[in-house]
Amino acid sequence: MPKILMPIGDATEVLDTFYPFFRLPEDGYEVIVAGPEARLYHAVLHEIPPHPAVPWDITEER
Incomplete structure (x- = not known):
């Protein structure tokens, strides 16, 4: 099985x-x-509207 390296960071x-x-x-x-480093890394999700009534030109990071 071929392997693929996926580098990640915070x-x-x-x-x-x-x-x-x-x-x-x-x-x-x-x-x-x-x-x-061997530790826990945090992922973020963008493109989330802060509120359903807010248009998509403003986003919130979680």
Whole structure:
């Protein structure tokens, strides 16, 4: 099985990280996730409207 290295760091984008992490094994790849240190890394999700009544030109980071 071919391997793919996925480097990450703090504030990694959730969709940009998790989509390939789950999708690539479906095509026969083993995904190896690595950061600069062995510790917990935090992901962020952008493009969330702060309130349903607020238009999409303003977003909130979680």
